[in-house]
Amino acid sequence: MGVLSLMLLVVSLYAVADDKSPAVEWTAPACGWIYDGLTNKSDQERVAYPVPPIDRGAQRHRIAIEGKLKNLNGVRQPHTLVVNGNPLPLYTDDDGRFVRPYAFGSGSNSVALISSTGERLQSVQFYDANTEKTPARIRLIMGWDDPGAEVDMHIITPDGQHAFFADPVLSNGGGLDVDGVDGPGPEIFTMAAPLHGTYLVYVNYWGNLTEEGYNFNAQTNRNDMITTQITLVLNENTINEKRENFIVPLRTIGELQLVKTFRY
Template sequence: MRWVISLLITLVCAQVAWAEQPTAELSEPVGGWRYHGLLDRSENPRVAYPTPPIDRGVQRNRTMIEGQLKALGTLRPPHSLAVNGNPLNLYTDDQGRFARPYAFGAGSNSVEVRSSEGKSLKRVQFYEANNLRTPARIRVVLGWDDPKAELDLHIITPDGQHAFWASPAMSNGGGLDPDGVDGPGPEMFTMTAPMHGTYLVYVNYWGNYGSGGYNFDENSNQNEVITSQINLVLNENTVDEKRETFIVPLRAIGDLLLVKTFNY
């Protein structure tokens, strides 16, 4: 009799655990073959939940990545998006909804929602048939693990131009988009027609961010050591694609570190 009761308890616990497993929906983008024209960009694009970052974006023809996480319960561990293999931190509103703009190039693209354990919750693959949408030749993505810290991505291009939060658009076609200002990113730099020469990639621990806004209190961040992840992708979505990932620890406000020097 005891083993029957034990089995019933185990089955009930398993059902409860299964019911509590998070799931994900993606309403945009949709899978399959599609053609998006040059005028499909909203004049007032929605941005990431829960608090919209300042939209300093310089890219055009962006597609929304939009959906909802369900069965999150009271715990909200960090989930992630993998967009064409690029990991992005995923944050939602109280209903689990998220929305984020992304500049997809022509060809095969994918969006995957992953749980905090790395489990795939939802994946969509689509083929963008508009060949006027040039794939990114240089893409640099910065994310970090402290929602109360504000980190900044800085890029120096071969002609000496400097892309950062106060100057996101370059005359050479490069740009910072999006510029995550509400912690913990992402920040992303993109060039579709890069010039040849040497590029410098920096990360800066600028300050902290909380309910009262920005501050420079050394004790107001969440983690003693902030772990930033920088992903460098060259010739994205082509047969010549190359990727590198850098894990960089930051400890004090004002830290400015050279992450990578590379030639294109």
């Protein structure tokens, strides 16, 4: 088998257990070549999420991570979705279905699902063949463990620009690729040609989300303390890739925390 065939091979790792053990069925992405951005035309059906993310212009080339977790049998949530090595909390609906948006880079990508009990259920690899994408030199991915909370990521770049939900696209080339508005993320900041200097990364517990809409009632969140996970990736998918993970607890609506100061 050639190297290319190996790159396109789907890697399926099922827990050795009976038919009643948790298992996952992937709907998307599928193994093989993906040409997102090259074939997405206005007359084609668009991906619909349970609560559509607000597209403010920076969210291009999104791919849905979609599937169904079977045989939950009361297994607690959240589970863990691992995208290119980046862990994200994952909740399902009552039937075990899930759909999350993600901004993948070009080249080889992987998605895996780990149950809340620690079982690695299944993983899939695919190759994004969209050569229009410029590799990310800075990527920040954030998720959190409360689907009833709305948490925002704020990035200050060396020239003083501020990327957040109200101003996602910066003139220096940085911006939010995915701004998750239906909990629990992800939110993704990407910069392909970073300015040299100091970057500041903040998280803000903005409010809560219920069936009636957004609110600032502290009683409507699911968890007393929200655990936010942030991953910083520098020079993604190169031999110089560096990765850091941060866990940030949030307790009060309106709370703003400085997560990381770094230089590029």
